Amino acid sequence: MIRLLCTLTLGAMAAVTVAGQDDPPANPEMSVNDLMITIVTPATDTLWGIEDPQTAEDWQVFVDAADVVIDAGRTMKNGGTGPNDAGWAADPAWQALTDALIGAGRDARQAAVNQDIEAMYAAGEVLYPPCEECHLQFHPGFREQ
């Protein structure tokens, strides 16, 4: 959590480096479930709720939200403190689905940097299937998304 917030404060250049190249953060100090509720959901709600950003400042909100999604995906690769998290992280299907989430986050980030609303919508559509597929596979019974 602290690491995610720090990344945000480092600014766009640093975020590219941190989100793009570093290894996933070691030993996340929260559960996957908490990460979903407190980090993934608000950031993706922001991305999916995009309306008509005008200024660079308006667009920065979406660059930041995409950075959060990218970093959350990278954190998920290591699981977390939840009882099932380590087992999930060890599953290749989990790794593939987190990669899909990270990829969609990167598409959204690029679209926001380019201030391209059509590309934002397209990235938003790519962002959704990993949520659904992963919940079907690892969190059956959860249908809300």
Ligand code: HEC
């Ligand atoms: C790689 C797998 C994976 C991906 C991708 C994923 N999730 Fe999850 N999500 C989970 C798992 C597993 C849980 C349940 C965790 C638990 O119960 O410990 C969960 C739980 C949740 C919850 C809490 C639901 C509840 O039961 O209260 C929300 C909300 C959520 N995810 C939203 C999202 C959204 C939005 C996305 C896509 C942007 C997403 N998730 C992508 C695996 C994933």
